[in-house]
Amino acid sequence: MAEVITDAKGRKLTLRPINALAQLRLFKAMGPEGSDNPKYCLMAECAAMVADIDGVPNPLPRTEGELERAIDALDTPGVAAVMVYRAQKILETREAAEQAVQETKEGPLAISGAS
Incomplete structure (x- = not known):
């Protein structure tokens, strides 16, 4: 099921x-210069995530024109909500990974000397 979020504009x-x-x-739409720019990539990915x-x-x-129109439609509140x-x-993925590591250390197959 698709995730739905709400931006600051409601x-x-x-x-x-x-x-x-x-x-x-998306890389093709961004072109060579855009796809080498991390900030541009982040904005483009946020715009592309919105169905x-x-x-x-x-x-x-x-x-590139469609990408600009998508970012313009989202505007700052929409991009911020996606970010x-x-x-x-x-953070959720990191916490789940840390929990899995901890369970591995403490579980029945725990590796002795693991820190």
Whole structure:
């Protein structure tokens, strides 16, 4: 099921996963200069993650112009909401990994001397 977040403007943003093919197409839309710029990549990925805004479709950008229109539609509140969502997911993944490591150290197959 798609995740839905709300931005500071109160808009509902439906998110989509970005698979390898979508990532490749996004790099093509960003062009060589854009895809070498980490800040530009972050903004582009945030825009690409949004499938719709309040039910209005937001297609995956395939050109630089489409990418700019997607970012313009999101504006700062939308991009910020997606960035916060991404940061929360990264923290959740990190916490789950740390928990798994701890359980491995303490479990029935614990490695002696593991720290």
